[in-house]
Amino acid sequence: MKFLVILASIAVAVQAQASTSPISPVPHNLLWPRPQQFTNGTTDYSVDPHSLKFNLKFSQIANGNDVVIRKAVNRLKDAALKIGCPATGTAAITQVFVSVTGIDPTDLAQADESYTLVTDATSVTITAKNTVGALHGLQTLTQLIKPNERIPFHVETNTAGCQKAARVGIKTGFVIPSGPWSISDSPSYSWRGVSLDTSRNYIPVSSILRTLDGMAATKLNILHWHLVDATAFPVVSKTYPELRSSAYSPLSIYTYTDVQEIIAYAADLGIRVIPEFDTPAHTYSLSFAKELAPFVLCPNGGAGGTNSFWPTCPEPPCGNVNVADPGAAPAIAKLLKEYAGLFADSVLHLGGDEIENYCLNVSPQFTDIAFGKGNPVPATGTAAWSAGLATVYQSYIDTLLETTSAAGKQTMHWEDIVLNDGVVLPNNTIIQVWNSWDNTVSKNSLQKALALDRYQIVDTNSEYYYLDGGSGAWLTDRGFGPGGNSWEEAYWIPYIDWERIYTHDPRTSPIENTTDTTGSGYSTINGVIQVPTGNLQSIIGAEAAIWGERIGDSNLDTKLWPRAACAAEALWSADSFPTPSNKDFFEALPRLQVFRDRLISQGFGAEVLQPAWCLTNQCSAAFSGYPSNLAYGNEKPTYW
Numbered sequence: 319m320k321f322l323v324i325l326a327s328i329a330v331a332v333q334a335q336a337s338t339s340p341i342s343p344v345p346h347n348l349l350w351p352r353p354q355q356f357t358n359g360t361t362d363y364s365v366d367p368h369s370l371k372f373n374l375k376f377s378q379i380a381n382g383n384d385v386v387i388r389k390a391v392n393r394l395k396d397a398a399l400k401i402g403c404p405a406t407g408t409a410a411i412t413q414v415f416v417s418v419t420g421i422d423p424t425d426l427a428q429a430d431e432s433y434t435l436v437t438d439a440t441s442v443t444i445t446a447k448n449t450v451g452a453l454h455g456l457q458t459l460t461q462l463i464k465p466n467e468r469i470p471f472h473v474e475t476n477t478a479g480c481q482k483a484a485r486v487g488i489k490t491g492f493v494i495p496s497g498p499w500s501i502s503d504s505p506s507y508s509w510r511g512v513s514l515d516t517s518r519n520y521i522p523v524s525s526i527l528r529t530l531d532g533m534a535a536t537k538l539n540i541l542h543w544h545l546v547d548a549t550a551f552p553v554v555s556k557t558y559p560e561l562r563s564s565a566y567s568p569l570s571i572y573t574y575t576d577v578q579e580i581i582a583y584a585a586d587l588g589i590r591v592i593p594e595f596d597t598p599a600h601t602y603s604l605s606f607a608k609e610l611a612p613f614v615l616c617p618n619g620g621a622g623g624t625n626s627f628w629p630t631c632p633e634p635p636c637g638n639v640n641v642a643d644p645g646a647a648p649a650i651a652k653l654l655k656e657y658a659g660l661f662a663d664s665v666l667h668l669g670g671d672e673i674e675n676y677c678l679n680v681s682p683q684f685t686d687i688a689f690g691k692g693n694p695v696p697a698t699g700t701a702a703w704s705a706g707l708a709t710v711y712q713s714y715i716d717t718l719l720e721t722t723s724a725a726g727k728q729t730m731h732w733e734d735i736v737l738n739d740g741v742v743l744p745n746n747t748i749i750q751v752w753n754s755w756d757n758t759v760s761k762n763s764l765q766k767a768l769a770l771d772r773y774q775i776v777d778t779n780s781e782y783y784y785l786d787g788g789s790g791a792w793l794t795d796r797g798f799g800p801g802g803n804s805w806e807e808a809y810w811i812p813y814i815d816w817e818r819i820y821t822h823d824p825r826t827s828p829i830e831n832t833t834d835t836t837g838s839g840y841s842t843i844n845g846v847i848q849v850p851t852g853n854l855q856s857i858i859g860a861e862a863a864i865w866g867e868r869i870g871d872s873n874l875d876t877k878l879w880p881r882a883a884c885a886a887e888a889l890w891s892a893d894s895f896p897t898p899s900n901k902d903f904f905e906a907l908p909r910l911q912v913f914r915d916r917l918i919s920q921g922f923g924a925e926v927l928q929p930a931w932c933l934t935n936q937c938s939a940a941f942s943g944y945p946s947n948l949a950y951g952n953e954k955p956t957y958w
C-alpha cells in the first residue's frame with residue numbers, strides 16, 4: 319500500500335469533451351482491447367471452435383514455444399465453449415494458421431508483441447514475429463468467436479445445459495461475425511501491469527493463476543508481485559529461514575515450487591513476473607530473522623517513545639532498515655541474491671517508498687552513524703538532514719545494486735527514492751510513480767520524474783490506478799493523522815470508476831488540480847491546462863495496483879475486474895484513439911460489457927457494470943448534452 323492521508327475530497331469529474339472524429343466501431347463490440355488497426359466486412363462465417371484445426375509454423379522451435387501455443391489453442395477452445403453451445407453441421411471456417419516468423423529472445427522484455435490476424439471464408443491466419451505476439455493474436459481470435467446466441471450464465475454450457483437451452487429455442491453454434499477481418503495490432507505501451515499485494519492478506523496460488531488468466535485475456539503483460547511487506551514475508555527463504563514465521567500460518571506461504579509454478583504459468587501466457595522486495599521501509603517482517611533484526615529500526619512503531627505506529631510510519635507495522643549501518647546492505651543483498659535466482663525476469667523491484675524519516679531521526683543507531691556520534695542531529699526536512707540521509711542511503715542502495723547487477727538484473731524502485739530521498743540511480747532504471755495528491759505542476763511526481771530526464775517511468779498514479787479503494791478505512795484509531803477519524807472514507811482511496819481509469823493516458827492526460835473543484839479541475843498556468851512535458855517516451859507504461867489491506871480471495875476479482883481491463887486498453891490501444899485522454903465512453907461500455915461477460919463465463923467474480931436491461935436497450939446517452947458528433951450516443955448496443 320501507499321498510505322495517503324487525503325485531506326480534501328479528491329473527486330474530480332472527468333470532463334466529457336467532444337472528440338473530433340468518432341472512433342470506428344468494433345462490430346458486435348467483440349474486442350477488448352481494441353486493435354490498433356482493423357478492417358471488417360459484413361459476412362458472418364460459421365465456426366465450430368471444438369473442431370477447428372490449428373496449423374502451427376515456427377521459424378525456430380525453442381524453449382517450448384510450440385507447447386506454449388498448443389496450450390493457448392486449448393484455452394481458446396475451452397473459452398469459446400463456455401459462452402455458447404456447439405451446433406451440428408459443417409462450419410465455414412475450419413482452419414487456423416499460426417505462424418511465428420522470428421526467433422524468440424530469451425528475455426521476454428525484448429519480445430515483439432505485435433501480430434496480424436486475417437480471416438477469409440474458410441480460415442484464419444495469425445502471423446507474429448515472436449511467440450508472445452501469436453499469443454495475443456490467439457486472444458483476439460478467442461474474442462472474435464461469437465455465439466449465435468449467448469447462454470445465460472446461470473446455465474452451464476455442458477450437455478444438459480445446452481439441451482435445456484435448445485428446448486427453449488436459444489440458438490446454438492458460433493460465428494466469426496462481420497468478416498472478413500484484417501487486424502494489425504501492437505501495444506502503444508510496453509509495460510502494462512497489475513500490482514498485487516500478497517503480504518497484507520495472503521492470496522492463494524489458485525487466485526494468482528486466475529488473475530494471470532484475466533490479465534492475458536486483456537493483453538496485460540506484467541505481474542508486479544508485491545510479495546512481501548511489513549505485515550508478512552510469505553515466501554520461503556533459504557537464506558533466512560526464520561522469515562517464514564512472519565506468515566499468517568505455516569500454510570499461508572509461497573514455497574519455491576509455488577513461485578516456480580506461478581512464473582511458469584505466467585510465461586505460458588506471455589506475462590512477466592516482477593517481484594518486489596521492498597526496503598528500507600515496510601520491513602517489520604524482516605525482523606523475524608535473527609540476522610536481520612539488528613538492522614530493522616522501529617519494527618512496530620513507537621519511535622521516540624510514542625505508543626503507536628504513528629508518526630513512525632503511515633500504517634502498522636512499521637520497520638525501517640538502518641541504511642546507515644554498513645552491515646545492513648550486505649545482509650539484505652544476500653536475500654536479493656537468493657531471489658534473483660528464483661525469479662527469472664530481468665527486472666527486480668527494490669521498493670524504496672515511504673522511508674520513515676521520523677523513525678530514523680530518533681534512532682541513535684542511525685543518527686550516530688549518519689551524523690557522527692555526539693554531533694547535533696539536524697531536524698528532518700532540513701538540508702543538513704536530507705544530505706546526511708542521501709549519503710548513507712546512496713551507499714546502501716549502491717551495495718544492493720552491485721548484487722542485482724552481478725545477477726544480471728535491472729532494478730525498479732518507487733519514486734520516493736529519487737524524488738524525496740536524494741538518491742541517484744543508474745540511467746534507465748525504472749521508476750514507479752504513485753504519488754499524485756499534490757497535483758500542482760511543480761509537485762506532480764510524474765512531471766518531476768520526467769524532469770530528471772534519465773529514468774524509465776511506470777505510472778501508478780493513486781488517483782487512477784489504485785483499484786482496492788472504496789472499502790473505506792481499516793484503521794480504527796480515532797484521531798490518526800492530521801485532523802480526524804481514520805475510518806472516514808476520505809482517509810483511503812475512494813472507489814475509482816471505470817471511466818476514470820479508462821480515460822487516463824500517462825503520456826497525454828492533463829495534470830489534475832484536485833483542489834480546484836470549481837474550475838476545469840486541471841492544473842493551469844495562465845489559463846493553459848498543463849500536460850506532462852519532457853521525454854514522454856520514457857513513460858513506458860502503467861500498473862493498476864491492488865493493495866491488500868482489504869483484499870482477499872473473496873473480493874479480489876470484484877475489485878480487479880473489469881476495471882484492470884480499462885487500464886489495459888488505455889495502454890495497449892492508446893495510439894488508436896483520436897485523443898488518447900479523451901475517449902468515448904459510449905463506444906467503450908458495450909465492449910467492456912462483452913469482455914466482462916467473458917470473464918464471468920470463465921469463473922471470475924467480475925463486477926456488474928449496468929442493469930441487464932441495458933444489454934438490449936439504450937441506457938447510456940439519455941442525458942441532455944450528449945455531443946451530437948459522437949457516433950454511438952443514440953444507438954442501441956449490439957452485443958453478442
Ligand SMILES: *[C@@H]1O[C@H](CO)[C@@H](O)[C@H](O)[C@H]1NC(C)=O
Nearest residue numbers: 344345346357358359360496
Ligand atoms: C464492419 O462491420 C459492421 C457491423 O457488422 C458493419 O456495419 C460495417 O459495414 C462493416 N464494415 C465494412 C467495411 O464492411
Ligand SMILES: *[C@@H]1O[C@H](CO)[C@@H](O)[C@H](O)[C@H]1NC(C)=O
Nearest residue numbers: 744745746769770771772773
Ligand atoms: C545520465 O543521464 C543524464 C541526464 O540525462 C546525463 O546527463 C548523463 O550523461 C547520463 N549518464 C550516462 C552515464 O549516460
Ligand SMILES: *[C@@H]1O[C@H](CO)[C@@H](O)[C@H](O)[C@H]1NC(C)=O
Nearest residue numbers: 758759831833834840841842
Ligand atoms: C489549483 O486550484 C486552486 C483552487 O482553484 C488554485 O488556487 C491553484 O492555483 C491551482 N493550482 C494550479 C497549479 O493550477
